[in-house]
Amino acid sequence: MKSRILLWAAVLLLSASCHRKSSQTWEDVKTAGRYMQRGVDSMWGKDYESRMLASDAEFIGPYDEFIPLNDSDLKALAMLGDAALPQPRGIPGSNGIPALDQFYSPSDQLGFQLVHFGTDEHILREKADLQMIHQIASYLRAHPNDLLLIEGHTDERASASYNMALGMRRANHIRQLLVKNGVNLNRIYTVSRGKEQPYVLGHTPEDWKQNRRGEFKIYEK
Amino acid sequence: MNHLTSAKSPKINDREWGCISMNTTPFPNVDFRLIWRGEMVHFILSQLLKYFFLLAICTLHAHQELEVRLGTKTHLKPIYLTTLHASTDTIAEDLRSVLAYDLAHNGYSSIVPVLDRAEQKISWPDPLSRVDSSFWKKEQIPIVIAIEATREKFAATLIHIEKGTTKRYREIPIKDRTAIHQLADAIQKDLFGVQGIASLRILFSQRLKNADSRGQEWFSDIWMSDWDGANAKRLTMAKGYCMSPGFFPTPKSSTYYFVSTNRGQSKIYRSSLTDSKVEEWINLRGNQMLPAMAKDGSMIAFITDAAGRPDLFLQPLDSHGKEIGRPRQLFSAPNATQASPTFSPDGRQIAFVSDKEGSPRIYLLDIRDPRESRRPDPKLLTRKNRENTSPAWSPDGKKLAYSARADGVRQIWIYDFASHEEWQLTSGPENKENPAWAPDSLHLIYNTETRDVSELYVINLHQQEPIQINLGFGQKRFASWEIR
Numbered sequence: 001m002k003s004r005i006l007l008w009a010a011v012l013l014l015s016a017s018c019h020r021k022s023s024q025t026w027e028d029v030k031t032a033g034r035y036m037q038r039g040v041d042s043m044w045g046k047d048y049e050s051r052m053l054a055s056d057a058e059f060i061g062p063y064d065e066f067i068p069l070n071d072s073d074l075k076a077l078a079m080l081g082d083a084a085l086p087q088p089r090g091i092p093g094s095n096g097i098p099a100l101d102q103f104y105s106p107s108d109q110l111g112f113q114l115v116h117f118g119t120d121e122h123i124l125r126e127k128a129d130l131q132m133i134h135q136i137a138s139y140l141r142a143h144p145n146d147l148l149l150i151e152g153h154t155d156e157r158a159s160a161s162y163n164m165a166l167g168m169r170r171a172n173h174i175r176q177l178l179v180k181n182g183v184n185l186n187r188i189y190t191v192s193r194g195k196e197q198p199y200v201l202g203h204t205p206e207d208w209k210q211n212r213r214g215e216f217k218i219y220e221k
Numbered sequence: 222m223n224h225l226t227s228a229k230s231p232k233i234n235d236r237e238w239g240c241i242s243m244n245t246t247p248f249p250n251v252d253f254r255l256i257w258r259g260e261m262v263h264f265i266l267s268q269l270l271k272y273f274f275l276l277a278i279c280t281l282h283a284h285q286e287l288e289v290r291l292g293t294k295t296h297l298k299p300i301y302l303t304t305l306h307a308s309t310d311t312i313a314e315d316l317r318s319v320l321a322y323d324l325a326h327n328g329y330s331s332i333v334p335v336l337d338r339a340e341q342k343i344s345w346p347d348p349l350s351r352v353d354s355s356f357w358k359k360e361q362i363p364i365v366i367a368i369e370a371t372r373e374k375f376a377a378t379l380i381h382i383e384k385g386t387t388k389r390y391r392e393i394p395i396k397d398r399t400a401i402h403q404l405a406d407a408i409q410k411d412l413f414g415v416q417g418i419a420s421l422r423i424l425f426s427q428r429l430k431n432a433d434s435r436g437q438e439w440f441s442d443i444w445m446s447d448w449d450g451a452n453a454k455r456l457t458m459a460k461g462y463c464m465s466p467g468f469f470p471t472p473k474s475s476t477y478y479f480v481s482t483n484r485g486q487s488k489i490y491r492s493s494l495t496d497s498k499v500e501e502w503i504n505l506r507g508n509q510m511l512p513a514m515a516k517d518g519s520m521i522a523f524i525t526d527a528a529g530r531p532d533l534f535l536q537p538l539d540s541h542g543k544e545i546g547r548p549r550q551l552f553s554a555p556n557a558t559q560a561s562p563t564f565s566p567d568g569r570q571i572a573f574v575s576d577k578e579g580s581p582r583i584y585l586l587d588i589r590d591p592r593e594s595r596r597p598d599p600k601l602l603t604r605k606n607r608e609n610t611s612p613a614w615s616p617d618g619k620k621l622a623y624s625a626r627a628d629g630v631r632q633i634w635i636y637d638f639a640s641h642e643e644w645q646l647t648s649g650p651e652n653k654e655n656p657a658w659a660p661d662s663l664h665l666i667y668n669t670e671t672r673d674v675s676e677l678y679v680i681n682l683h684q685q686e687p688i689q690i691n692l693g694f695g696q697k698r699f700a701s702w703e704i705r
Contacts, residue, residue, distance in 0.1 A: 159652075190526060
C-alpha cells in the first residue's frame with residue numbers, strides 16, 4: 001500500500017516536472033527514486049532514523065580538520081544503527097573549553113550509576129543500564145549548560161593496547177545513545193582508560209564484570 | 222628459516238570421529254510405505270543434512286595437524302672471551318660481563334665457559350705475539366677475544382682462529398658502559414658482517430600504583446634504558462599517564478613520541494632527549510592513541526575517535542616531523558574497534574587490528590587516498606588464532622610479530638609473508654604482548670602481562686630463549702627500539 005502511494009507520488013512528481021528544464025527533471029527523478037528506495041526499505045523492516053541537527057558544526061562535520069573516507073557503503077551502514085558522531089570541536093583545556101580534570105563525579109542525589117558491558121562487547125544490553133542512559137539524557141536536557149565526560153573502561157583480560165581502543169569504542173557508544181536521546185553531541189566528551197584504572201582489583205569473573213564499565217563525570221558551566 | 226625444524230604428526234584417525242560406514246544401509250529400520258510424500262522429503266532432507274554435518278566435522282578434523290617447532294642453536298659460533306689479564310677491578314669485571322652478555326645474545330655467537338688451560342695459551346702482554354692455533358682448533362673454538370683492563374682503559378683483541386685474521390680494537394674508557402655495547406656491535410660486524418643492536422637503547426612505559434592517597438590511583442611514565450636494562454632514566458614528568466612510546470625513525474634520533482592522557486583525553490606528544498620540552502603533535506579533536514611511524518618517517522598512523530568511532534587515521538609528515546595537510550581517515554567500520562597499526566617498511570601498507578568480523582584479528586590495508594570512492598578492503602592476515610593484537614612489522618618487511626591467544630595464554634607469534642605461515646615463538650604460562658622489532662629484524666622485545674606484573678623480555682629468532690630485562694619495580698610495558 002505504502003509503495004503504491006509512493007509510486008503515485010513519483011509519477012505526479014515526474015509529470016509536474018515536465019514543464020521544467022531537463023536537468024531539473026533528472027534531479028526530481030533521483031529524489032523520487034530515493035523516496036521509493038526508502039519506502040521499499042521500510043517494507044523490509046529497514047528503518048532510517050531522522051534526527052534534527054543540533055548545531056552548524058554537526059551539519060558541516062569535522063571535515064575541515066581531516067579528510068574523511070569517501071565510502072558510500074559506510075555512510076549507509078552508519079545510518080542503520082552505528083552513527084559516527086564527530087567529537088566536539090576543540091581540545092579540552094584550551095580556547096575556553098574546560099580541562100577534563102575539572103569534570104567531577106556527580107553527587108549521589110543525581111543518581112548517576114556506572115553502566116556495564118559484556119565481555120569484548122561495546123553495546124549496552126541490560127535494561128537498567130539503558131534506563132540509566134535515559135535518566136542521564138533527561139538530566140542533560142534539563143540542564144543545558146552542563147557538559148558530560150564519559151570514561152570507557154575494560155577488564156584486565158585482553159591486551160593493554162587493544163583495551164585502550166575498546167574503551168574508546170564503549171565510551172563513544174554511550175555518547176551515541178545519549179545523542180539519540182536528544183542531548184547535543186557537542187556537550188559530550190569521551191575518554192578511554194582501557195584496563196588502566198580498574199574499579200576493583202580482583203581477578204574473578206565478578207570483578208571483571210564490575211571493571212567493564214562506563215563512568216560519568218559532569219562539569220557545570 | 223633454516224634454524225627451525227618442523228615435525229608434523231600423522232593425521233588424526235578418522236574413525237575416532239565416527240564417520241559413516243558404507244557397509245550399512247543409510248536408513249535402517251524405516252518403513253518407507255508409512256511415510257507421506259511431504260514427510261518423506263523432510264525426512265530425506267534432514268538425513269542429508271545430518272550426514273553433511275558429520276562429513277564436515279570429519280573433514281575439518283582430518284585437516285587439523287599438529288605442528289611442533291624446535292629451536293636449535295646449531296648456528297651460533299662459539300667465542301672464547303678471556304678473563305681480564307692482571308686486573309681484579311670490579312668495574313672492569315662488570316664491563317667483561319656486559320661484553321659477554323652482548324656476544325652471547327646477539328643471535329650469532331655463544332660464549333664458551335672460562336678454561337684454565339685456555340687462559341695459559343694467551344701470551345700476555347701481547348696476545349698476538351704467539352697464537353697456538355692447533356690448541357684452539359683442538360678445543361673447537363674458532364674465535365678468541367682477549368681482553369685486558371687498566372685503571373682507565375679497556376682493550377680487546379680479536380683472534381679469528383678459523384680465518385687466521387686478527388684485529389686490535391681501539392681502547393675504551395673504563396667508565397663508559399655504552400662504549401662496551403659499541404665494541405660488541407663492532408666485533409659482531411667484523412665476525413658476521415651484520416650490524417649488532419647492543420648499542421641501541423629502548424623506550425618503555427612503567428606503570429605504578431600511587432602510594433599516596435592524593436592524586437590519581439595509577440600513573441605511568443616513559444623511561445629509556447640500554448638494551449640490557451642498564452642506565453634506566455625517566456623521560457616524562459613524574460606521576461602522569463603516558464603510554465606507547467617510540468623513537469623517531471631518523472637515524473640516531475633524539476626525538477621520540479608517546480601518548481599521554483595527562484590532559485584528560487589521550488593525545489600524541491613528541492619530545493626530545495636533549496631538551497625535555499614536550500609538544501602536542503597531532504592537532505585533531507577527540508582522542509588519539511596507538512601511534513606508529515613509517516620507517517622513513519614520512520607518515521604516522523594512529524587510532525582516533527575524531528569521527529565518532531575508533532578509526533584508523535594517517536597523517537603525512539615532512540622531514541622534520543611537521544604535519545603536511547590534514548590527517549586522513551583510512552579505515553572505519555560500524556560496530557567495530559580498530560587498534561594498533563604498523564607500517565610495512567615500504568610504506569605502502571598498514572597492518573592493524575580490527576574486530577569487525579567478530580574477534581580481534583590482524584588485517585592488511587593498502588594505503589590510498591580516502592577520497593577515492595573505492596571501498597577500503599582490508600585483507601585478513603592471521604587465521605590461526607582468534608584473538609590477535611599488537612602487530613609489529615619487521616624492518617626487513619619479511620615478518621609480522623603479534624600477540625595471539627593460544628590455549629588460553631597470549632603468546633608472541635610470527636607471521637611469515639613469504640610462506641604465509643604463522644608460528645608460535647614464545648611459550649609458558651604468562652601472557653605476552655606488544656612485541657617490537659630491533660632494526661636487525663632478528664631481535665624482539667615484548668612485555669609479559671599477568672595480573673599486575675609486567676616485565677620486559679628480549680628474544681631473538683636464532684636463540685628463542687627469552688631473557689628478562691631487569692628494570693626494578695612497576696609494570697614495564699610498550700617497549701620499542703631505537704632506530705639505527
